[in-house]
Amino acid sequence: MIPDLGQASGWLPLFFLVAMGIAVLSYVVLDGYDLGVGILLNRATDEEKDMMISSIGPFWDANETWLVLGVGLLLVAFPQAHGIILTELYIPVAIMLAGLILRGVSFDFRVKVQSHQKPLWNFLFYLGSVIASIAQGVMIGRHIVGFDSGLLGWLFALLVGACVPAGYALLGSTWLIMKSEGALQLKAVHWAKVSLGFTALGIGLISIATPFFSPEIMAKWFALPNIIYLAPIPLTTLILFIIIERTLTTLSSNPQQKMWVPFVASVAIYWLSFFGIAYSLFPYIIVDQMTIWQAAASTESLWLIFWGAAVVLPAILLYTFYSYRIFWGKTVPMSYY
Amino acid sequence: MLDPMVLSRIQFGANITFHILFPTISIALGWFLLFFKIQFNRTHDSSWNQAYQFWVKIFALTFALGVVSGITMSFQFGTNWPGYMKTIGNIAGPLLAYEVLTAFFLEATFLGVMLFGSKRVSARVHTIATFLVAFGTTLSAFWIIVLNSWMQTPQGFEMIDGQAHATNWLAIVFNPSMPYRLAHMLTAAFITVAFLLAGISAYRQLRGSKSAANKAVLKIAITTAAILMPIQIILGDAHGLNTLQHQPAKLAAMEGIWESGSGIPAVIFAIPDQKTQSNLYEISIPKLASFYLTHHWNGEVQGLKDFPNKIPPVAPVFFAFRIMVGMGLLMLLVSWMARWQIYKSQDIKPWMAKILVGMTFSGWIAVVAGWYVTEIGRQPYIVTGVLTTTDAATTIAGGIVLSSLLMYLFLYIALIISYIGVVFYLAREGDKAPVSNTITSTSKSYAQ
Numbered sequence: 001m002i003p004d005l006g007q008a009s010g011w012l013p014l015f016f017l018v019a020m021g022i023a024v025l026s027y028v029v030l031d032g033y034d035l036g037v038g039i040l041l042n043r044a045t046d047e048e049k050d051m052m053i054s055s056i057g058p059f060w061d062a063n064e065t066w067l068v069l070g071v072g073l074l075l076v077a078f079p080q081a082h083g084i085i086l087t088e089l090y091i092p093v094a095i096m097l098a099g100l101i102l103r104g105v106s107f108d109f110r111v112k113v114q115s116h117q118k119p120l121w122n123f124l125f126y127l128g129s130v131i132a133s134i135a136q137g138v139m140i141g142r143h144i145v146g147f148d149s150g151l152l153g154w155l156f157a158l159l160v161g162a163c164v165p166a167g168y169a170l171l172g173s174t175w176l177i178m179k180s181e182g183a184l185q186l187k188a189v190h191w192a193k194v195s196l197g198f199t200a201l202g203i204g205l206i207s208i209a210t211p212f213f214s215p216e217i218m219a220k221w222f223a224l225p226n227i228i229y230l231a232p233i234p235l236t237t238l239i240l241f242i243i244i245e246r247t248l249t250t251l252s253s254n255p256q257q258k259m260w261v262p263f264v265a266s267v268a269i270y271w272l273s274f275f276g277i278a279y280s281l282f283p284y285i286i287v288d289q290m291t292i293w294q295a296a297a298s299t300e301s302l303w304l305i306f307w308g309a310a311v312v313l314p315a316i317l318l319y320t321f322y323s324y325r326i327f328w329g330k331t332v333p334m335s336y337y
Numbered sequence: 338m339l340d341p342m343v344l345s346r347i348q349f350g351a352n353i354t355f356h357i358l359f360p361t362i363s364i365a366l367g368w369f370l371l372f373f374k375i376q377f378n379r380t381h382d383s384s385w386n387q388a389y390q391f392w393v394k395i396f397a398l399t400f401a402l403g404v405v406s407g408i409t410m411s412f413q414f415g416t417n418w419p420g421y422m423k424t425i426g427n428i429a430g431p432l433l434a435y436e437v438l439t440a441f442f443l444e445a446t447f448l449g450v451m452l453f454g455s456k457r458v459s460a461r462v463h464t465i466a467t468f469l470v471a472f473g474t475t476l477s478a479f480w481i482i483v484l485n486s487w488m489q490t491p492q493g494f495e496m497i498d499g500q501a502h503a504t505n506w507l508a509i510v511f512n513p514s515m516p517y518r519l520a521h522m523l524t525a526a527f528i529t530v531a532f533l534l535a536g537i538s539a540y541r542q543l544r545g546s547k548s549a550a551n552k553a554v555l556k557i558a559i560t561t562a563a564i565l566m567p568i569q570i571i572l573g574d575a576h577g578l579n580t581l582q583h584q585p586a587k588l589a590a591m592e593g594i595w596e597s598g599s600g601i602p603a604v605i606f607a608i609p610d611q612k613t614q615s616n617l618y619e620i621s622i623p624k625l626a627s628f629y630l631t632h633h634w635n636g637e638v639q640g641l642k643d644f645p646n647k648i649p650p651v652a653p654v655f656f657a658f659r660i661m662v663g664m665g666l667l668m669l670l671v672s673w674m675a676r677w678q679i680y681k682s683q684d685i686k687p688w689m690a691k692i693l694v695g696m697t698f699s700g701w702i703a704v705v706a707g708w709y710v711t712e713i714g715r716q717p718y719i720v721t722g723v724l725t726t727t728d729a730a731t732t733i734a735g736g737i738v739l740s741s742l743l744m745y746l747f748l749y750i751a752l753i754i755s756y757i758g759v760v761f762y763l764a765r766e767g768d769k770a771p772v773s774n775t776i777t778s779t780s781k782s783y784a785q
Contacts, residue, residue, distance in 0.1 A: 054453075057449070057452070057453055058449030058450070058452070058453040058454065059449060061400075061401075061404060061445040061446075061448055061449060062442060062445040062446040062448075062449060064404065064408065064445070065437070065441045065442050065445045067408065068407070068408055068411050068437055068441055069437050069438075069441075069442075071411055071412060071415075072411060072433055072434055072437045073434070074415075075411070075414060075415060075422055075426070075430060075433065076426065076429075076430030076431060076433055076434045077430070079422040079423055079426025079427070079430060080423060080426075082414075082415045082419075082422050082426070083415050083418075083419025083420065083421075083422055083423055084419065085415070086412060086414075086415030086416045086419070087415070087416060087419050087731060087732070087733060089416075090416050090731075090733050090737060090741070091737065091741075093412050093416055094416070094741040094744065094745075097408065097409045097412060098744055098745075098748060100405055100408060101405040101406070101409065101748055101752075102748075104401050104402075104404060104405035105398075105401055105402055105405060105752060105755075107401055108397055108398040108401045109398070109755060109759060112394060112398060112759050112762070112763060113755075113758075113759055113762065114762060297426055297427050297430055298427045298500070298502050298503075300427075300502070300503060301426075301427040301428075301430055301431050301502075301503060304431045304503075304506065305430065305431050305434045305435075308431070308434060308435055308438055308439075309434070309438060312438040312439055313438070316438070316442045316443075316446075319442075319443075319446055319447070320442070320446055323446050323447075323449055323450055326450060326454050326457050326458055327449070327453070327454070327457065
């Protein structure tokens with residue numbers, strides 16, 4: 001099933017799978033925190049809402065570009081799978097796009113319309129964030145079960161759909177702990193605590209349910225000696241949850257201590273969960289149907305993109321880092337334009 | 338009725354129509370902002386800064402709408418046209434990848450610095466950020482026009498087992514229609530923005546604005562339009578001759594020519610009838626089409642009947658072409674008259690201001706009509722001679738496509754109304770808001 005990786009036709013698809021994985025993971029973490037801020041928006045006062053959105057204002061556009069890169073790499077590196085996956089995901093994709101459109105435009109409309117319309121765009125910002133997160137969860141769920149069309153397959157997808165907003169709210173609230181001060185920061189600590197519980201529940205349920213849909217995934221995880229090698233993944237995740245829980249408790253009394261810990265630990269949980277899913281699915285791009293080598297574009301096209309990516313990606317990382325450095329530290333209230 | 342192919346075409350058409358409105362503005366408005374910025378750095382005249390501060394708000398709003406509708410498109414390639422990437426993925430893939438890698442991240446990241454960073458970075462870095470955003474939007478236009486032009490006039494590839502494989506990337510990028518389409522589109526973007534700037538500035542002036550910045554922008558916008566309109570007409574003509582050479586069926590549909598022959602008349606108006614393959618109510622000028630297409634009064638021109646089973650829907654192409662040309666001529670007339678008034682009296686007359694307000698978004702109409710000509714004119718193919726639109730379409734049930742289509746249509750219409758409403762609202766606020774405050778504080782930070 002795995003061809004000779006010494007040859008370009010063998011390792012190039014693998015390279016692009018890793019690149020696509022990094023793009024999707026970057027998207028989930030980066031847009032995750034700003035979607036999370038959107039999900040939490042309805043629980044804040046008007047003044048806090050402005051502050052919350054200011055904290056993500058300079059970044060959301062670039063964050064969303066990772067989604068375009070992720071789906072773009074699927075499209076350019078694995079054209080044979082691209083059509084099948086997106087056809088299967090037609091409905092959740094359409095709903096997600098509607099959510100992302102609403103959220104993206106509300107960013108700008110809410111500060112530019114007559115003041116009596118502002119609550120409407122705030123609400124649409126919240127609504128768009130929630131819709132997009134749920135739809136993304138359903139997409140992940142459908143993909144894990146190999147687009148199983150039975151009732152259980154759909155129930156599983158909806159379960160993941162229900163968990164993702166909690167996971168994003170965790171990223172959003174821990175982001176706000178770093179970027180805000182005073183009452184809003186304390187609120188964010190409280191939101192983080194609540195979403196932490198739901199995120200743990202979600203990850204637990206998904207980890208238990210996934211192997212039941214595919215005997216192959218079950219075998220990959222639970223056969224000896226794999227189960228021993230893989231044990232650090234769930235164990236580290238558990239430890240990270242405990243660390244976040246502990247830090248949040250200290251933060252509610254002393255908000256200046258270790259305020260970056262919950263965010264960094266949450267991101268680490270995402271890395272581990274992502275690795276878990278990737279391990280379960282590999283080498284399939286569509287579970288039990290199509291491997292990455294069957295789906296890959298021609299080797300000469302992949303070479304061309306490879307050289308482009310090799311030159312440009314480091315530059316992108318460099319200027320992304322530069323942009324985060326410019327906006328480092330606590331958010332300044334309403335620093336629009 | 339619920340043919341998924343037809344519905345997918347309507348949905349993609351609606352999406353791409355909605356999308357193109359916003360990049361058309363952001364491509365050129367970015368360069369105008371850079372111009373305002375450089376003028377301010379050079380002269381320290383606060384009018385230029387006011388112009389920047391006002392128009393950057395509209396830029397941000399426009400950019401956001403372009404981003405979200407663009408994301409929708411990247412997904413619809415797969416959801417609605419699965420056969421497209423399967424067949425030509427090896428060509429379209431790298432081109433789209435280069436667009437994302439070289440342009441999207443650049444513009445999105447530095448947009449953050451441009452919009453929110455003016456107090457956190459030096460004036461020089463802020464100017465560079467503005468430049469990178471403008472450069473990124475233009476670069477992204479380049480890549481997508483390369484791909485679209487290749488779909489119109491494909492070359493530099495071979496078909497192996499039903500899939501296109503690249504043989505010569507230079508030939509793919511510099512395909513025959515690319516330079517013409519790129520020049521025509523970029524000029525269109527600048528003209529669209531010139532009319533937007535002129536329309537909004539005229540609106541503010543009519544409402545009693547005394548802003549020097551507003552007046553300066555009005556003047557620059559009218560001058561830009563007056564210079565670019567004739568250039569655009571020449572570019573359009575060259576593009577048409579290029580189409581005659583490479584896509585004769587499209588050109589015949591634009592001109593409403595059914596029969597091949599020499600000394601072909603130019604059809605001014607008609608209702609093309611696809612069934613009988615003829616024109617109803619035709620008004621035409623003898624021999625003129627032969628003259629401007631071949632530069633001989635008796636030149637040979639191919640008619641649509643020469644392309645059996647490959648005739649695009651004639652009426653939409655024919656009418657869209659006339660709307661584009663008509664709008665172009667009107668824009669030429671208005672921009673020259675307005676420029677004449679400024680030359681005579683340093684200002685435009687109130688009636689001219691009213692006309693400019695009415696034409697604020699006239700560029701959109703011409704641009705969309707132009708894209709309808711080139712896209713519908715390519716039918717029945719999605720990639721000329723390589724892949725038909727039918728073969729690329731989705732197999733999803735029509736009912737599902739219909740529901741997503743209705744959802745998108747509702748969103749798009751609501752958003753266009755909100756966009757136009759907010760642009761005019763910002764224009765009204767532009768003179769009300771106590772701008773002096775923010776200006777002094779930002780001026781200080783520039784001076785540092």
